Amino acid sequence: MKPPTRNELEEVYRRLFKEFGPQHWWPGQTKWEIMVGAVLTQNTNWGNVERAIRNLREEKVLTLKALRKISLPRLARLIRPSGYFNIKARRLKNLVNFIFAEYSGSLVSMAHEPLADLRKKLLSVNGIGPETADSILLYAFNKPIFVVDAYTRRLLSRHNWTREDIDYHDLQNIFMTHLKPDVQKFNEYHALIVRAGKELCRTNPKCAECPLKTFNYSANFQKFLDARGYSSGHSR
DNA sequence: GACCAGGCACATC
DNA sequence: GATGTGCATGGT
Numbered sequence: 577m578k579p580p581t582r583n584e585l586e587e588v589y590r591r592l593f594k595e596f597g598p599q600h601w602w603p604g605q606t607k608w609e610i611m612v613g614a615v616l617t618q619n620t621n622w623g624n625v626e627r628a629i630r631n632l633r634e635e636k637v638l639t640l641k642a643l644r645k646i647s648l649p650r651l652a653r654l655i656r657p658s659g660y661f662n663i664k665a666r667r668l669k670n671l672v673n674f675i676f677a678e679y680s681g682s683l684v685s686m687a688h689e690p691l692a693d694l695r696k697k698l699l700s701v702n703g704i705g706p707e708t709a710d711s712i713l714l715y716a717f718n719k720p721i722f723v724v725d726a727y728t729r730r731l732l733s734r735h736n737w738t739r740e741d742i743d744y745h746d747l748q749n750i751f752m753t754h755l756k757p758d759v760q761k762f763n764e765y766h767a768l769i770v771r772a773g774k775e776l777c778r779t780n781p782k783c784a785e786c787p788l789k790t791f792n793y794s795a796n797f798q799k800f801l802d803a804r805g806y807s808s809g810h811s812r
Numbered sequence: 813g814a815c816c817a818g819g820c821a822c823a824t825c
Numbered sequence: 826g827a828t829g830t831g832c833a834t835g836g837t
Contacts, residue, residue: 618819624835625818659834663820705820725818770818 580737582754588731589761592768599767602715604629607683608640610716614708615667616658627657640681644672667703674701691719706744714766720757723766724748727773 580588603622604610609629616625631654632638637646652665678697679686686694691713698709713719724747733740738747755761 614818617817619817620819620833621817621835623817624833627835657834659817660819660832661834663832667820703820707819711818723818727818766818773818 577736577739579750580732580735580754584737585751585754589765589768592772593764596768596771598764599771601763601767602711604715607687607716609638611671611712612638612643612668614711614715615671615703616655616664618660618664618705618708620659625658628655628661631655631657640672640675640683643668644676644681663703670701670703674698687717691721694719695721706748710748714759714762718759720759720762722748722751722755722762724751725766725770727769728766730773731769 602610602613603626604613612632613625613629616628629638632643635654637643637651637654643651648665648669651668652661655661655664655668658664674697675681675683675686679689689697694717695709695713698704698712699706704712707723707725710721710723713721714723724744729738729740729742729747732738732747732750733742738750751762751765755765
């Protein structure tokens with residue numbers, strides 16, 4: 577098992593982009609809306625997050641100020657469709673309180689904070705882990721940090737480039753050390769991996785249709801396919 | 813009815 | 826430091 581080379585990472589990007597085109601991420605209009613989405617989508621289908629965000633918008637509480645004032649039970653009720661609503665309500669409150677405590681509620685001054693400092697501070701907020709922090713940094717604040725997630729982990733491990741249980745930062749470092757810091761490209765690359773990942777998901781690999789099919793899948797992935805009865809006919 | 817989805821914190825050993 | 830568990834909805 578050896579990690580992908582720079583050329584391989586570039587080739588993956590080219591193929592994904594050619595297959596799917598630009599993804600125009602993040603699916604959210606304002607900095608704050610992107611941050612809310614980043615918390616709500618934790619281990620949750622994006623469609624459910626959209627319902628929750630729609631509720632917040634319809635109730636006119638999809639702003640920093642409104643979310644500061646809203647009661648915890650009401651917030652939990654509105655974001656119910658996104659799952660884990662009690663925990664996520666508290667996490668959103670934690671994020672709001674952090675922004676007021678640290679930046680007087682100003683996303684503009686928050687945006688001026690250097691990447692490394694802002695990242696460290698975000699990670700200190702209870703409920704903001706590495707992926708949520710990096711999503712906020714890249715997609716809300718346009719900072720050059722590569723976001724990795726379950727799809728990224730799956731993509732690399734199935735090509736036998738990494739172990740399935742690779743640590744978040746080890747995985748992130750593979751991209752950060754090989755690719756030049758480029759906000760637009762990091763944005764697009766992660767979005768494309770998610771897009772492709774949905775076609776390479778756990779229960780329905782659809783490998784014949786995967787744009788990466790010309791890579792050699794790993795022995796592990798082959799075993800995975802065999803175990804689920806996907807190998808006969810269309811796997812390679 | 814089982815399994816899955818763009819994590820994270822916390823308990824326990 | 827590694828491993829396990831709770832959190833919860835809506836789609837397939």
